Amino acid sequence: MSKMTDSAKLVSRFESALRCPHCENPMKVAGLKSLVCPNNHTFDFTKQGYVNLLPRPSAGNYKKELFEARHKIVVETGLYASMHKTVGKAIKEYADAGNPCLVADLGCGEGSHLYKILDECDNPEVTGVGLDISKEGIIMASKRYDRSIWFVGDLAKSPFADQSFPIVLNIFAPSNYKEFKRMLVRDGLAIKVVPGPDYLRELREALYDDDEKRAYTNEDTVSLFKTHFHMQHLFHLNDTKKLNQAERQQLVQMTPLAWSRDQARIDAYLDRDVSEITIDLHILVGKYTE
Numbered sequence: 001m002s003k004m005t006d007s008a009k010l011v012s013r014f015e016s017a018l019r020c021p022h023c024e025n026p027m028k029v030a031g032l033k034s035l036v037c038p039n040n041h042t043f044d045f046t047k048q049g050y051v052n053l054l055p056r057p058s059a060g061n062y063k064k065e066l067f068e069a070r071h072k073i074v075v076e077t078g079l080y081a082s083m084h085k086t087v088g089k090a091i092k093e094y095a096d097a098g099n100p101c102l103v104a105d106l107g108c109g110e111g112s113h114l115y116k117i118l119d120e121c122d123n124p125e126v127t128g129v130g131l132d133i134s135k136e137g138i139i140m141a142s143k144r145y146d147r148s149i150w151f152v153g154d155l156a157k158s159p160f161a162d163q164s165f166p167i168v169l170n171i172f173a174p175s176n177y178k179e180f181k182r183m184l185v186r187d188g189l190a191i192k193v194v195p196g197p198d199y200l201r202e203l204r205e206a207l208y209d210d211d212e213k214r215a216y217t218n219e220d221t222v223s224l225f226k227t228h229f230h231m232q233h234l235f236h237l238n239d240t241k242k243l244n245q246a247e248r249q250q251l252v253q254m255t256p257l258a259w260s261r262d263q264a265r266i267d268a269y270l271d272r273d274v275s276e277i278t279i280d281l282h283i284l285v286g287k288y289t290e
Contacts, residue, residue: 003146007049008032011149014102014127017164021055021157050142050150052135053159062134067110069253071140074112077247082237083281084113087191088120090233090285091167094189101126104165104183106155107173108132111141114148114169129165131155155179167191177228184288190229194218196236196280203257203277206269218282229286237281248275 011018012029020027020037027035027043035043035051043051074080095101101123105114108130118128128148132138135152142150153159155176163185170180171193180190197216204216222234243251248270252258258266269275 002047003049003142004045004047005032006146007051007142007149008045010127011035011045011051014129014149017102017129017161018159019161021053021153021159026161027159046142048139048142049146050138050152052138053151053153054133054135055154055157058133058154062109062137064136064140066254067134067137067140069250071110071112071144072250073247073254074116077241077243079239079241079243079277079279080113080116082239083193083279083283084116084120086235086237086283087169087193088117088122090189090191090283091117091126092121092123094167095121095123095126099166101167102165103128103167103169104160105130105169105171106176106180107170108137108141108150109134109173110137111145111148111150113171114141115145117169118147131159158183169193175225177224181228181288181290186288186290188288189232190225190284190286190288192221192225192284192286194221194282194284196238196282198238198278198280200251200255200257201278201280202275203251203255203269207257207262207265222282222284225284225286229284230289231284231286233283233285235281235283235285237279237283239279240276241279242276245270245272248272248277251277 018027020041022041023039025037027037030036111130114128114130130150131153133154138150138152160183165183166185166188168180169191
């Protein structure tokens with residue numbers, strides 16, 4: 001059986017969670033080949049299994065090389081293992097309480113964070129749905145991870161129906177709280193992961209002289225989250241890990257911190273024999289109660 005057919009079968013189980021990004025009508029799986037709405041807007045499953053639901057093409061800075069580097073860092077170094085375990089436990093507890101568990105990762109990139117989180121859940125009843133505006137990221141996700149559903153899409157033109165998800169994830173990605181709340185069921189969970197003040201501190205210090213660039217505060221982000229959701233948990237994780245030169249190269253490739261930096265500074269950072277890096281994160285878990 002092809003990946004396209006397998007994906008179409010999986011999507012057909014959850015097609016009630018979808019709406020047309022053009023006209024906002026419900027969509028159904030047709031012939032295990034396409035998603036179609038009553039106005040005949042049609043979106044085909046690709047051979048890799050994903051569906052492109054963008055109303056119009058989108059260009060961005062997130063290229064294939066960035067996603068490849070991010071995949072290696074997330075999957076091979078264990079740099080984010082504590083985050084995956086913490087988020088996975090929160091989802092598992094929600095699912096074990098008897099709640100239906102369809103999880104939307106909004107801004108999922110190449111899918112590695114969602115994959116590792118679902119692996120931590122260890123619950124076959126938990127299904128992941130990854131959405132990202134980057135086609136390159138979704139292509140990689142759909143090639144590697146068969147157990148989840150993958151869509152190219154824009155959250156501002158959301159392909160998801162009202163009150164269709166018990167859980168939404170938002171990891172290092174821009175938020176659209178109006179959409180999050182529209183998508184969430186009552187008492188559903190919003191889980192947002194944001195950098196803490198020391199996140200990638202060593203890299204910031206190597207690349208920037210300006211104290212404002214070296215520093216980071218998430219106070220406004222946390223405060224805004226609290227205005228939209230009833231805070232259930234606020235986890236603070238702080239891990240330090242040594243990276244070899246190849247891993248530091250991948251870190252530089254995956255982070256926007258280095259996009260506009262002097263190449264000499266980047267080279268100096270990469271030429272260190274051994275370098276520690278700090279992963280400082282806040283995990284916000286909020287309930288939608290309106």
